Amino acid sequence: xxxxxxxxxxxxxxxxxxxxxxxxxxxxxxxxxxxxxxxxxxxxxxxxxxxxxxxxxxxxxxxxxxxxxxxxxxxxxxxxxxxxxxxxxxxxxxxxxxxxxxxxxxxxxxxxx
Amino acid sequence: xxxxxxxxxxxxxxxxxxxxxxxxxxxxxxxxxxxxxxxxxxxxxxxxxxxxxxxxxxxxxxxxxxxxxxxxxxxxxxxxxxxxxxxxxxxxxxxxxxxxxxxxxxxxxxxx
Numbered sequence: 285x286x287x288x289x290x291x292x293x294x295x296x297x298x299x300x301x302x303x304x305x306x307x308x309x310x311x312x313x314x315x316x317x318x319x320x321x322x323x324x325x326x327x328x329x330x331x332x333x334x335x336x337x338x339x340x341x342x343x344x345x346x347x348x349x350x351x352x353x354x355x356x357x358x359x360x361x362x363x364x365x366x367x368x369x370x371x372x373x374x375x376x377x378x379x380x381x382x383x384x385x386x387x388x389x390x391x392x393x394x395x396x397x
Numbered sequence: 398x399x400x401x402x403x404x405x406x407x408x409x410x411x412x413x414x415x416x417x418x419x420x421x422x423x424x425x426x427x428x429x430x431x432x433x434x435x436x437x438x439x440x441x442x443x444x445x446x447x448x449x450x451x452x453x454x455x456x457x458x459x460x461x462x463x464x465x466x467x468x469x470x471x472x473x474x475x476x477x478x479x480x481x482x483x484x485x486x487x488x489x490x491x492x493x494x495x496x497x498x499x500x501x502x503x504x505x506x507x508x509x
Contacts, residue, residue: 288440293438326486374441384497
């Protein structure tokens with residue numbers, strides 16, 4: 285059974301803080317993804333990674349960076365958090381040729397005050 | 398522009414009743430369409446996946462249909478239960494499997 289875990293379910297940070305969101309998957313998937321989910325909008329892709337140390341920008345990468353030092357772990361970094369980054373953040377993973385079959389983590393609800 | 402639109406935005410039904418959720422897409426090229434269920438505060442979980450050649454696929458009380466000609470899909474829930482209360486998200490895969498387009502979801506509330 286695929287398991288994708290995220291380091292925090294809820295986070296409250298102040299404007300300007302550096303924020304780390306961590307995601308770990310246990311199925312040896314090559315692909316990992318970070319999305320944000322806002323009310324009334326579909327999930328929007330921030331970044332994805334198809335291999336260790338490899339990353340690609342998604343649709344809304346501004347204000348975010350990522351790190352993938354190990355295959356099972358994919359981190360999303362907010363260098364200087366802003367209030368418009370208050371959102372639900374979802375991590376997902378998939379096999380390399382099955383990007384359409386993504387397994388999601390439980391999400392981190394981030395509030396920036 | 399590739400888009401996935403879902404309707405209604407929200408829906409309230411009584412326990413035991415049936416309901417149908419709609420998904421219209423303008424995605425090209427089309428690869429497949431998947432319905433996810435997302436419980437409050439949880440990540441999405443896949444219900445069904447349909448390719449171009451499939452018209453209907455069932456998963457227990459959930460039945461998805463796909464009309465590739467009109468670019469419409471529906472998710473029918475039979476004999477609803479309180480545990481069906483969730484958001485249902487339609488996702489279309491495009492461009493050789495390397496791009497997913499997400500709908501905004503339909504929020505379903507099942508009341509006793």
